[in-house]
Amino acid sequence: MRPPLNTSSTVPTFYPGPIALQILGIETSCDETGVALFDTTRGLLADALHSQAVMHADYGGVVPELASRDHIRRVLPLTRQVLTAAGSTIRDISAVAYTEGPGLAGALLVGAGMAHGLAFALGVPVIGVHHLEGHLLSPLLATPAPAFPFVALLVSGGHTQLMRVGGIGDYELLGETVDDAAGEAFDKTAKLLGLGYPGGPALAALAATGTPGRFRLPRPMIGSDDLDFSFSGLKTAVLMATRSRTFSPGDRADLAAEFENAVVDVLIAKTLGAARRTNATRLVVAGGVGANRTLRQRLTDAANARGIEVFYPAIEFCTDNGAMIAFAGAMRLSGGKPPGAFGVRPRWPLATLETLTT
Ligand code: KG4
Ligand code: ZN
Numbered sequence: 107m108r109p110p111l112n113t114s115s116t117v118p119t120f121y122p123g124p125i126a127l128q129i130l131g132i133e134t135s136c137d138e139t140g141v142a143l144f145d146t147t148r149g150l151l152a153d154a155l156h157s158q159a160v161m162h163a164d165y166g167g168v169v170p171e172l173a174s175r176d177h178i179r180r181v182l183p184l185t186r187q188v189l190t191a192a193g194s195t196i197r198d199i200s201a202v203a204y205t206e207g208p209g210l211a212g213a214l215l216v217g218a219g220m221a222h223g224l225a226f227a228l229g230v231p232v233i234g235v236h237h238l239e240g241h242l243l244s245p246l247l248a249t250p251a252p253a254f255p256f257v258a259l260l261v262s263g264g265h266t267q268l269m270r271v272g273g274i275g276d277y278e279l280l281g282e283t284v285d286d287a288a289g290e291a292f293d294k295t296a297k298l299l300g301l302g303y304p305g306g307p308a309l310a311a312l313a314a315t316g317t318p319g320r321f322r323l324p325r326p327m328i329g330s331d332d333l334d335f336s337f338s339g340l341k342t343a344v345l346m347a348t349r350s351r352t353f354s355p356g357d358r359a360d361l362a363a364e365f366e367n368a369v370v371d372v373l374i375a376k377t378l379g380a381a382r383r384t385n386a387t388r389l390v391v392a393g394g395v396g397a398n399r400t401l402r403q404r405l406t407d408a409a410n411a412r413g414i415e416v417f418y419p420a421i422e423f424c425t426d427n428g429a430m431i432a433f434a435g436a437m438r439l440s441g442g443k444p445p446g447a448f449g450v451r452p453r454w455p456l457a458t459l460e461t462l463t464t
Contacts, residue, residue, distance in 0.1 A: 127200035129439065130188070130224070131432025132181065134217035135209025135237045136263075137161075137168045139180040140428030143192045143199075144436050150247060151192035153429045154184045155422075163303050167293075174212035181220050188428075199228060203435020206234030207451030208264070214450035222448045231445040233435045238265060238456045240430035241392040242277070244419035247433055252417040257386040259377045261401075262393030263289035263304070267456075268333050268380040271390070274437050275461040280380050281333025288369055288395045291337035295344050295365050299358050309362050310398050316359030318367040321347050325371050333380050340368060370401045374408050381414055389416045397424035437462070 126147045133140035142153035158176050162168050189195060204221035207214055218234070225232035242258050245251065257280070260267045266283040286294070289306055296305020301312065323343045326336040347353060347361055373395075381389060389409055395401065396418055409416045423429055441462035 128198050129432045129436045130199050130202045131428040132204040132217045133428045133431045134177040134213050135205045138426040139177050141184040141188045142428035142432040143188050144432035152188045154187045156180045170210045177216035201231045203233045203235050205237045207454040211452040218450050234446045235431045235434045240434045243434050244423045244430040245390045245417040252388045256388035256390050257380045258390040260393045261288045261395035266335050270384050275459045279457050283335040285338035294341045313362040313366040316363030318363040320360040321364045323364050323368045328372050328375050391418050394425040397421050
């Protein structure tokens with residue numbers, strides 16, 4: 107069990123009031139089945155996760171049909187596990203939140219089916235949550251939590267975006283990748299270096315043993331007059347480096363270190379640029395690449411030197427999880443979001459979400 111959300115003055119004022127509600131969160135948008143129970147007065151009660159990474163590894167990427175079938179197998183046992191760990195029963199659930207999108211349609215449908223079926227049987231509301239809103243709000247589960255407004259760097263396997271966050275649902279897109287997401291670049295480069303799938307953590311581990319700067323990779327769009335990113339050229343540059351006649355297997359760690367540094371350089375430059383443009387004094391990093399320790403260390407140092415605070419989710423809540431969905435669902439529920447009809451939204455722009463005015 108994790109510590110409850112703190113209730114110090116740094117917690118935004120939207121934090122739910124005295125009514126104790128237990129929200130079950132279900133995440134099935136891609137290759138992780140995540141379930142969690144969030145209590146609006148006590149904080150996160152329990153969470154459980156099953157990663158399908160091993161299952162997809164043989165294929166070098168996520169196989170959507172296999173992902174859906176595995177979510178079906180896992181979602182009920184994980185729900186039981188979470189209820190037991192929380193000391194709750196199914197009757198304690200006040201509402202069910204699930205990832206409505208974006209993501210793989212078949213995988214999303216598993217969570218939607220489970221959530222709607224359970225909510226129907228219990229006679230409680232069901233709330234469809236935007237996956238990226240879950241990521242974006244996940245630092246609010248940590249202590250201390252950032253107050254609004256802040257600039258968020260969302261760096262996952264599918265997205266790389268800078269957003270100005272004024273409140274729940276008040277999201278202004280400042281810039282995004284024009285091609286590959288940062289996590290996708292990590293995964294593809296890891297594959298090139300023979301590190302398997304998913305490659306981000308493996309590449310980061312290899313990079314930690316290497317020396318950046320021995321190879322020189324580009325920093326795409328680092329000087330462009332906007333807040334957009336481009337990462338697809340980087341993997342091509344890595345490929346070219348591995349094909350050079352002098353490249354040996356012993357050079358892989360140095361190349362990995364240079365790749366990681368190149369991505370981190372660009373992410374830091376653009377994120378600080380976004381803070382400058384919006385006069386932000388708080389930054390938030392969310393999404394799987396937010397687990398990268400080089401990024402965390404270097405961004406914190408660079409931001410702090412400019413008087414800017416940086417907030418991160420706990421490492422285990424950077425990648426997909428049920429806790430962020432339960433939490434975002436709780437925020438939406440306490441803001442009066444009406445229960446939704448059955449459905450999923452495989453494509454769903456974050457900026458179209460409604461703003462909560464509580
Ligand atoms: O947020 P997430 O779990 O899933 C999406 O919504 O996409 O992010 C997964 C991505 C993958 O591309 C993975 O390689 C990357 O996050 N990732 C990392 C690290 N841990 C996960 N990338 C770099 N360094 C890490 N330590
Ligand atoms: Zn995600």
